[in-house]
Amino acid sequence: MTVEQQLLPLNGIARADTGHYRGDHLLLAEMVERGSKVLDVGCGDGDLLQLLESRGIDGRGIELSREGVNRCVSKGLAVVQGDADTDLINYPDDAFDYVILSQTLQATRQPRVVLENMLRIGRRAIVSFPNFGFWKMRLQLLVGGHMPRTDNLPATWYDTPNIHFCTIKDFVQLCDEISVKMERAVALDLYGRPLRLNAPWWFWNMFGEQGVFLLSRAGH
Amino acid sequence: MVQVKSIPSPAIHAEERSQEADHPTSQVALFGPDQPLALDCGIDLKPFQIAYQTYGELNADRSNAILICHALTSDQHVANVHPLTGKPGWWETMVGPGRPLDTDSYFIVCANVIGGCMGSTGPASTNPATGKPWGLDFPIITIPDMVRAQGMLLDRLGIDTLFCVVGGSMGGMQALQWTAAYPKRVFSTLAIACSTRHSAQNIAFHELGRQAVMADPDWHSGRYFEKGTHPHRGLGVARMAAHITYLSDAALHRKFGRRMQDRELPTFSFDADFQVESYLRYQGSSFVERFDANSYLYLTRAMDYFDIAADHNGVLAQAFRGVPTRFCVVSFTSDWLFPTPESRALVHALNASSARVSFAEIETDRGHDAFLLDVPEFFDISRAFLQSAGTARGLGKRA
Secondary structure, three states: OOOOOOOOOOOOOOHHHHOOOOHHHHHHHHHOOOOOEEEEEOOOOOHHHHHHHHOOOEEEEEEOOHHHHHHHHHOOOEEEEOOHHHHHHHOOOOOEEEEEEEOOHHHOOOHHHHHHHHHHHEEEEEEEEEEOOOHHHHHHHHHHOOOOOOOOOOOOOOOOOOOOOEOHHHHHHHHHHOOEEEEEEEEEOOOOOEOOOOOOHHHHHHHOOEEEEEEEEOOO | OOOOOOOOOOOOOHHHHHHHHHOOOOEEEEEOOOOOEEOOOOOEEOOEEEEEEEEOOOOOOOOOEEEEEOOOOOOOOOOOOOOOOOOOOOOOOOEEOOOOEEOOOOEEEEEOOOOOOOOOOOOOOEOOOOOOEOHHHOOOOOHHHHHHHHHHHHHHHOOOOEOEEEEEOHHHHHHHHHHHHOHHHEOEEEEEOOOOEOOHHHHHHHHHHHHHHHHOHHHHHHOHHHHOOOOHHHHHHHHHHHHHHHOOHHHHHHHOOOOEOOOOOOOOOOOOOEHHHHHHHHHHHHHHHHOOHHHHHHHHHHHHHOEOHHHHOOOHHHHOOOOOOEEEEEEEOOOOOOOHHHHHHHHHHHHHOOOEEEEEEEOOOOOHHHHHOOOHHHHHHHHHHHHHHHHHHOOOOOO
């Protein structure tokens, strides 16, 4: 597997602009070519969409919560209320250049179907998700004997919306199973910084707090 | 015998209403016999006129025009005192300096729909062939007919492309029809509390209203002008029934509950003991003062016939295929006349057409009428949508 070189500062983003955007959003935005058309699935309050639009990208969003949708629309963003599991089916093939799923995969009922739909609707998909193989998670389960909780995933097991956690290794395996081509993969540490690129997969799986993958259809 | 009171005769008389129908207190665009309005029913309506109001100023490159499409029983008097009732305009919360539809930035046009009774040609207007009101000789009109007439008005005003077409309820139907029929003339569309087709339940409510009008002996098969009457009882009942559909159970309960009207005990009669009865009677009687009964028949019929998908092989997405227009669709949680699933179906079709669409459902207990009321979240969303569209259109705020 070949993975493109990842350097800081991120290409195309001036350092001065990076202050108020989340590290993973900057990385996602940098993966998207300017002038392209993007669907952000589970767009929350629209922060990533605003970043994309500021870069001349035609961004659209789907968000489950009414409050989130209304906050996005109040910012002038093209966002509709909808569910990744049930509403992606309404979009035609090749409607977008990129479909982004940021920190939402683990909350879907059918992650595999969602992923397949993303790559049907878009030429490329970008997925970021919390890595359940992160050492802090492992340690909590191994030593603490309880379901892991972190600053980014503070919910208890009984009220979490996250029903399909996976590790970076699991996700890579799913991509192989459904013949998805990995164009680029990045693991971010606890502070949203990319991990050393030449590190082996087990290192990423242990020390990556989240994984970010740029995917395309196999055979393209 | 148990005492019965019905809806009182209107204080505003037929002469005043018919004056407004032919010679309105608005600007009027006259279209002569050489410029007929080709109606869907196959008839060319000629001559005809459109009464309209404007607010704000058209900019030099004519790019800041917003068309407001009014709902079933409103009219072109959006943000000025109504000439018949003396009440403020029906959307003054939304339209004016600094309001979401900002008259400092946009040139706003609202025209009375064809078939209406406030100055655009309709059944209350004088039929030039007979010198008498059209009555039921007026041809059946449709939502696309209304839009076609508005298009002719905009041609007359020299407006090629609308910055935005805005409407709620029947106005939203027109806004969607505008976009489907003339996508290149519409830069953005704000469709509120509406649907791409009138539901069976809504057709049923309209039929109830029409039958109430027709059952009134004062209707005289639509020739009440000649008999010197007006079917105010039938039209009042129609309005009362319709008004219930504009509200919600929760809103009625909050406003009135089971409270009594100026009394503590039931009168054991059919008098309006309950506040909600008194309120509905007031709604009925104030409506008949300003509205023509035949016009009510025609406009409800136009809504019944509305079905955009039917004009596109039954596939809604085809109606909006390749449409460059930016959409904002808004629904209200307690609206059971045009419930959220209707808006969601529209949004799915727009997504399937790859249109740029925002869709917000607003939480309120005020029912369908919420779009006419002071709902801050709705205003914020409308304002932001227009500002974002304005940026894309290159509109700057006027100095």
